[in-house]
Amino acid sequence: MRLKVRYTGLRFTIMEHIHFIGIGGIGVSALARYHLSRGDTVSGSDLTPSEITADLARAGVFVIIGPHAKPNVPSGTTRVIYTAAIPPKNPERAAARARRIPAHSYAEAVGDITKKYKTVTISGSHGKTTTTALAALVLEEGYFDPTVIVGAKIKEFGNTNFRRGQGSHLVLEADEWNRSFLNYSPHIAVVTNIDAEHLDTYGDLAGVESAFKEYLGRVPADGAIIANRDDEPTRRVAKSFGKKVTWYSVKDAARDPVRAVLKISGEHNISNALAALTVGRVLGIREPDILRALSRFTGAWRRFEFKGLFNGAFLFSDYAHHPREIAATLSAARERFPLRRVVCVYQPHQHQRLQHLWDDFLGAFDLADRVVLLPVYDVAGRDTTKARQAVNSEKLVSALQERGKDAGYVANFAEAREHLRATVRPGDSVLLMGAGDIYDLTTDLSKNIV
Numbered sequence: 001m002r003l004k005v006r007y008t009g010l011r012f013t014i015m016e017h018i019h020f021i022g023i024g025g026i027g028v029s030a031l032a033r034y035h036l037s038r039g040d041t042v043s044g045s046d047l048t049p050s051e052i053t054a055d056l057a058r059a060g061v062f063v064i065i066g067p068h069a070k071p072n073v074p075s076g077t078t079r080v081i082y083t084a085a086i087p088p089k090n091p092e093r094a095a096a097r098a099r100r101i102p103a104h105s106y107a108e109a110v111g112d113i114t115k116k117y118k119t120v121t122i123s124g125s126h127g128k129t130t131t132t133a134l135a136a137l138v139l140e141e142g143y144f145d146p147t148v149i150v151g152a153k154i155k156e157f158g159n160t161n162f163r164r165g166q167g168s169h170l171v172l173e174a175d176e177w178n179r180s181f182l183n184y185s186p187h188i189a190v191v192t193n194i195d196a197e198h199l200d201t202y203g204d205l206a207g208v209e210s211a212f213k214e215y216l217g218r219v220p221a222d223g224a225i226i227a228n229r230d231d232e233p234t235r236r237v238a239k240s241f242g243k244k245v246t247w248y249s250v251k252d253a254a255r256d257p258v259r260a261v262l263k264i265s266g267e268h269n270i271s272n273a274l275a276a277l278t279v280g281r282v283l284g285i286r287e288p289d290i291l292r293a294l295s296r297f298t299g300a301w302r303r304f305e306f307k308g309l310f311n312g313a314f315l316f317s318d319y320a321h322h323p324r325e326i327a328a329t330l331s332a333a334r335e336r337f338p339l340r341r342v343v344c345v346y347q348p349h350q351h352q353r354l355q356h357l358w359d360d361f362l363g364a365f366d367l368a369d370r371v372v373l374l375p376v377y378d379v380a381g382r383d384t385t386k387a388r389q390a391v392n393s394e395k396l397v398s399a400l401q402e403r404g405k406d407a408g409y410v411a412n413f414a415e416a417r418e419h420l421r422a423t424v425r426p427g428d429s430v431l432l433m434g435a436g437d438i439y440d441l442t443t444d445l446s447k448n449i450v
Contacts, residue, residue, distance in 0.1 A: 017076050020044035021092045022083035023063060024053045026161060027175070028106050030149045031081065032061055033162035034113070045072045045092060055160070070095035077101055081109045084178045085379075110149065110172065111183030117147065117170035120279060123181055123215065124192030124228075125208070126325050127272045130264070131192055132173040133157075134276035134297055139169055141293035142285030146171045152319070155298055174215075176208070177201060181215050188282060189219050190226045190275050194233035197322055199356045205233065212237045219244065226278045228271060248278040261295035265304065266332030304329055304431075307446040312426025313343070317442040321349040321435040323360035330367040333429050340429045344368040345416060345441075347434030348376040348396070351387035358391060362399055368431075370423075371407040373397050374416060377436025413441045420445070 018035050020028050023044025029052050036042045036059060043062040046053055057063045064072045073080065073095045080096040080103040087093075096103040104112075114121070120139070122132040129152045136148040137156060145167035148157065157163040174181040174189075178201055194212055196205040216225055216238065227238035229247040238245050248254075250271050258273045273294050280290040299305060307315045316333070320326045326346065333342050344365055348354045354361060354376060365371045373393040393409055400407040410416040424430055432442045 015039050015041070016078040017041040017043070017074065018079045018081060019073050019077045019092070019096075020081050021068065021086050021090060022046060023056060023061070024048070024050050025083050025106075026052065026151050027110075027149070027173075028081070028083050029053075029056055030151075030161040031106060031110060032056060033059065033160060034147070034149065034164070036060060037162070037164040041076075043074050043077070068092050070098075073099070073101070079104070081106060084180065107178070107180035107183040111185065114170060114172065114185045118168050118187040119170045119172055119185060120146075120188040120190070121172050121174035121181065121184055121186035122190045122192070122275075123174040123176060123212070124190070124234075125176070125195035125197040126322065126328070127192040127268060127275075128173045128175070129319075130269060130299075130303060131190065131272040131275050132171060134273055134294060135190070135279045136163065136171040137293040137296055138276050138280040138285060138290050139167075139171060139283070140165075141289045141296075142280060142283065144169050144283065144285075149173065151175070152303065156296060176211060176215070179211055182211065182218075184215075184218070186215075186219055187223045188226065188279060189216055189223070190279060191216070191228060191234050191238060192272060192275055193228055193231040194237060195322065195324055196357065200350070200352050209233055209237050213240070216241055224282050226275060226282065228275065230271065246278055246282055248274045250274065257291055258294060261291050263295065263297065264299050265336040266328055267335075268328040269332070304332055307442055310430065310445050311421060311424045311428075313420075313424040313428035313430045314340075315442070315445055316429065316431045317439065318431055318433045319435055320433045321353070323357055323364035326361075326364040326433060327367065329431065329433065330365070333431060334367050337429050340427055341369045341425070342367065343370045343372065343420075343424060343428055343430045345372045345374070345420070345430065345432045345438070347374040347436050347438040348393055349435040350379050351376050351391055352384060354396065355387045355391045358396075361396060362403060365400065365405060365407075369406065371397075371400060371405055372416065372419060373407065373409050374413075374434075374438065374441075375411065377434065377438070379436075413444065416441055417445065 020032050024046035032042050045064040049065045053063050070091045122128050132150045133154045139146040145165040146169040147165040148163035148171045150161050151173045153159050202208045225245045228234045229249040305317045318329050320329045397407045397409045
């Protein structure tokens with residue numbers, strides 16, 4: 001195995017050839033960009049093409065689209081990194097084992113990187129992406145020149161999910177799914193909130209809280225925990241860490257100056273911005289610089305993102321897939337457009353999530369004038385036959401109708417497109433929500449403006 005070596009001033013850096021399995025994932029793609037920025041050779045595979053894989057190819061990554069196969073792992077590969085959804089039997093992981101190529105999950109690989117920086121991790125059941133972007137901009141404005149890995153494309157980072165900095169700080173979106181964040185070594189750990197989410201991993205809210213407590217226990221004695229005082233589960237978990245915790249709240253005096261400069265809508269985003277402001281304060285960044293950074297942010301990819309006009313209606317894309325996120329985004333839409341009709345087109349994400357949080361879903365759409373549901377998006381390996389038999393979108397529509405909600409069901413994207421073409425009116429706000437492939441419908445509608 002031949003390794004490339006680069007001389008950088010006073011030290012030599014060994015360059016790698018890293019192959020990513022599932023490179024189209026939002027986190028894995030950011031990690032691929034990190035290694036590309038180091039000068040490593042990067043290749044990757046994914047089952048289907050996307051704008052993320054196309055962007056990576058343009059950036060210099062060798063991307064293979066199609067079924068995973070042993071020959072996809074190029075000759076000269078020194079390391080393989082895979083998404084958590086890739087099973088051990090995957091042929092590319094098998095090829096790595098056969099060729100004795102070290103292989104690591106995304107979370108393990110990122111965990112190693114966090115040890116090389118003073119890492120600021122942004123965790124929480126909701127609001128991680130926006131808070132990560134805001135905190136990164138705060139550090140950038142404060143001349144920390146951070147490296148950033150975030151779970152969405154950010155316009156301020158060249159419309160990518162990665163920023164390469166030269167400073168000693170890494171700002172990282174730290175996901176709790178599959179206990180990923182327990183691989184990280186945070187110096188500053190932010191918790192936006194704790195909710196009954198990823199119950200396929202944790203079982204119940206108590207399981208989620210236990211994992212967050214273990215995660216916060218990884219913060220060193222000279223580090224800091226920044227926690228949302230307004231969220232009861234977060235208070236329960238963080239209070240045991242005593243003086244290490246710096247609290248923030250929408251009741252703080254900083255709320256008004258933050259609201260005055262923030263360009264993104266919603267009370268939840270006031271809270272997210274206060275978390276970022278608190279990061280800046282802990283790092284000693286001047287308040288005017290913090291507020292200037294917050295004012296620069298125009299929103300993340302698929303977070304209440306305006307896509308264009310359809311039938312004269314305003315079309316928005318949003319990643320919300322948990323009841324609390326749906327309600328928060330609909331509230332933001334009401335705040336921004338108080339006199340418009342709000343139409344929510346939602347694709348439930350996982351039967352298990354729909355089953356576990358059924359009662360919460362019933363109230364999540366209260367602020368929508370019209371709800372249109374698509375079939376549940378199944379996630380490979382994360383749903384059960386029992387959950388599929390217990391709940392589906394048709395049953396949710398019936399339950400919403402019993403509550404008096406104007407709700408309907410469409411069987412596929414083609415039906416959704418025709419339904420919207422026939423029913424939306426000029427001036428409506430149409431929000432297409434979900435973490436599955438509903439983004440393809442959003443892209444199709446935005447390309448076919450009528």
